[in-house]
Amino acid sequence: MADALRIGIAGLGTVGAALVRILQQRSNELAVSCGRPLVVTAVSARDRTRDRGADLSGITWYDDPLELAASADIDVFVELVGGANGAAHDSVRAALARGVHVVTANKALLAYHGVDLARIAEANSVILNYEAAVAGGIPVIKAMRESLTGNSFSRIYGIMNGTCNYILTRMEKEGLSFADCLAEAQRLGYAEADPAFDIDGNDTAHKLAILTTLAFGSEIAADEIYLEGISNISIDDIHAAADLGYRIKLLGVAQRTETGIEQRVHPTMVPLDSVIAQVDGVTNAVALESDILGELLMVGPGAGGNATASAVLGDITDIAKSRPGAQQVPVLGRPAHLLEPYRQAAMRSHEGGYFIRLRVADRIGVFASIAGRMAENGISLESIVQHAKRQPEAGAPQTIILVTHATMEGAVRQAVSAIREEGYLVGEPQVIRIERPKNG
Numbered sequence: 001m002a003d004a005l006r007i008g009i010a011g012l013g014t015v016g017a018a019l020v021r022i023l024q025q026r027s028n029e030l031a032v033s034c035g036r037p038l039v040v041t042a043v044s045a046r047d048r049t050r051d052r053g054a055d056l057s058g059i060t061w062y063d064d065p066l067e068l069a070a071s072a073d074i075d076v077f078v079e080l081v082g083g084a085n086g087a088a089h090d091s092v093r094a095a096l097a098r099g100v101h102v103v104t105a106n107k108a109l110l111a112y113h114g115v116d117l118a119r120i121a122e123a124n125s126v127i128l129n130y131e132a133a134v135a136g137g138i139p140v141i142k143a144m145r146e147s148l149t150g151n152s153f154s155r156i157y158g159i160m161n162g163t164c165n166y167i168l169t170r171m172e173k174e175g176l177s178f179a180d181c182l183a184e185a186q187r188l189g190y191a192e193a194d195p196a197f198d199i200d201g202n203d204t205a206h207k208l209a210i211l212t213t214l215a216f217g218s219e220i221a222a223d224e225i226y227l228e229g230i231s232n233i234s235i236d237d238i239h240a241a242a243d244l245g246y247r248i249k250l251l252g253v254a255q256r257t258e259t260g261i262e263q264r265v266h267p268t269m270v271p272l273d274s275v276i277a278q279v280d281g282v283t284n285a286v287a288l289e290s291d292i293l294g295e296l297l298m299v300g301p302g303a304g305g306n307a308t309a310s311a312v313l314g315d316i317t318d319i320a321k322s323r324p325g326a327q328q329v330p331v332l333g334r335p336a337h338l339l340e341p342y343r344q345a346a347m348r349s350h351e352g353g354y355f356i357r358l359r360v361a362d363r364i365g366v367f368a369s370i371a372g373r374m375a376e377n378g379i380s381l382e383s384i385v386q387h388a389k390r391q392p393e394a395g396a397p398q399t400i401i402l403v404t405h406a407t408m409e410g411a412v413r414q415a416v417s418a419i420r421e422e423g424y425l426v427g428e429p430q431v432i433r434i435e436r437p438k439n440g
């Protein structure tokens with residue numbers, strides 16, 4: 001049997017501790033399948049006294065991940081600390097620069113420093129693997145980087161944040177408000193104490209930015225993503241969507257268009273009978289549309305210690321099986337120096353269907369005025385209905401719901417602003433984009 005692969009793990013939290021346990025429990029099976037033992041030789045975390053649920057005797061402890069990255073006793077540096085900058089970034093950079101393979105689950109790190117880190121890895125002929133950074137246990141990075149080589153992608157989209165999907169699912173199934181569902185997600189440990197990062201769409205955006213690069217061969221552009229979170233979604237929107245045959249999901253979507261690449265994260269109406277509409281709770285899903293394969297939808301656990309550690313483990317075993325000096329899979333799907341500059345498509349030129357919910361004063365002529373503003377902006381309507389579970393009292397504001405045929409975002413914005421100027425709107429209009437899967 002070949003020499004052991006010596007693994008240094010920085011971060012012994014949810015994912016890191018699960019990884020150490022699995023490596024220890026499965027050591028025999030892993031040695032057989034990799035042709036060499038996988039041994040954790042060193043770890044790093046902040047608190048030496050905390051019980052990690054794993055046997056750390058005989059393993060060198062470093063307080064500083066940077067010292068672990070510099071250790072001569074490791075062949076692979078596994079970064080499970082988190083954060084785009086600071087200890088995670090410094091230690092990953094240092095490990096790659098001295099020719100040590102790296103595995104990370106850190107989407108923020110990849111989203112902001114991925115191209116730079118890929119350049120360093122490729123210059124030093126070492127592997128940088130990051131399967132767990134997108135959709136946890138779903139092997140989407142390997143699928144895009146390796147299995148689907150040669151495919152030309154047209155669109156990728158997915159449910160990549162379990163917290164948001166859990167909240168939207170609960171709102172629909174239990175008829176609860178956004179605030180109630182968020183509080184429950186926090187109580188169950190699905191949402192952080194500060195949930196803004198998840199519900200504002202930033203977490204999804206980081207993952208989307210990585211997939212966009214793999215799909216379209218452009219540099220990572222995490223700051224050029226159109227972002228709308230879910231805190232604005234009301235139970236009325238969810239009911240209205242269901243009545244029209246849709247379900248609301250927070251999707252990350254990247255699409256190649258004639259004017260550039262669209263990257264957007266926003267609440268989206270998907271047809272009720274589509275497969276992605278059935279993805280409930282904390283589960284994640286990623287759909288890839290490409291010319292040779294058609295559509296591939298992968299569904300699975302997007303987070304959790306074991307599911308994430310499973311993806312990290314897969315990355316480690318790939319390194320264990322790699323041959324020294326052999327050609328490596330390019331970190332971002334193509335060599336970093338061949339990535340193209342990112343060309344952003346303007347959000348105003350996004351084309352798709354729209355759901356528009358308006359609360360209006362009960363006045364004669366409002367319906368005709370709304371239809372008129374739509375027509376003036378060249379928007380063709382699939383439906384326009386007065387919507388109410390119960391007949392509203394005479395004189396009370398009415399709800400009007402419009403669904404458009406495929407139209408330009410710019411036209412919708414212009415029509416809504418013209419409607420605003422008419423003076424009969426009550427409260428803010430709600431606009432939700434509609435996304436149709438290729439094959440239902």
Ligand SMILES: NC(=O)c1ccc[n+]([C@@H]2O[C@H](COP(=O)([O-])OP(=O)(O)OC[C@H]3O[C@@H](n4cnc5c(N)ncnc54)[C@H](OP(=O)(O)O)[C@@H]3O)[C@@H](O)[C@H]2O)c1
Nearest residue numbers: 011012013014015045046047080081082087105106303304
């Ligand atoms: N949790 C998931 O389900 C999941 C899913 C996909 C991807 N990820 C990614 O996986 C990574 C780890 O996530 P996690 O949930 O395992 O995080 P976590 O539970 O917060 O664990 C972080 C670990 O890093 C250690 N740490 C933090 N700052 C440090 C520093 N300056 N020096 C040394 N150690 C430090 C902590 O030490 P102490 O324990 O001593 O405080 C802790 O062990 C993140 O990038 C995350 O985005 C997580």
